[in-house]
Structures are given as structure tokens and as C-alpha cells.
Amino acid sequence: MMALCDRLERLSNAFGPSGRERDVRALLRAGIAELADRIEVDALGNLIAYKTVADPEPRLRVMLSAHMDEVGFMITEIQKNGVWWSGRRWGRCSRACGPPCCWNSGLSMVAWV
Secondary structure, three states, rough: OHHHHEEEEEEEOOOEEEOOOHHHHHHHHHHOOOOEEEEEEEEOOEEEEEEOOOOOOOOOOOOOOOOOOOOOOOOOEEEOEEEEOOOOOOOOOOOOOOOOOOOOOOOOOOOOO
């Protein structure tokens, strides 16, 4: 169980916002290296692992799919009352809420935590 917790901690602490998943990909690749017969990274950065079976009988194929990236943004201001801002400050949200509050790519976001 501790090995699983350690692995999850390393994955969650790895830097991996969209388009910069290299660290996460390296951890995943190392974790599945002994399980896969072949591992590839395609032009888009997807990690593809293959496991072959030497049985002549037809087998079902299984695909597991998951995101490697995380939501990434830069906090541009933290106010004394704990409100933090990300992106351009074009105005406040109309209500207090948890992240994401004013989420619109390229616009401002503010959250109360």
C-alpha cells in the first residue's frame, strides 16, 4: 500500500500542465517499463505501451486511456484577505466560490479559498 501511496505522491507532485507533461510521462514510463513489451511516445506526446500475448488464439484488445496533464495557471496576485488572481484582472466574479470561479481561457480568474 505504501508503494502505491509513494507512486501517487510522486505523480501528483510532478510538473505537468498541458503541453509540458514530460516529467509525468517519464514517471509513468518508468513505472510500466517492466510490464510492457514495447513503449512509444507519439508526435503529440502520448505514451503508448504494448503488451503482446504469444497465444495463437484471438484475444480481446484492451485500451486504457487517461490524461497526464493537470490544470496549470499562474497566480498573479494574492490579496491580504486570501483572494488570489490568475491572468489579467478584468473584474471580480459575481459570487464567492472555489476554483475555478471565473474560468475562461485567456481571461481572468479569481477564487476564494
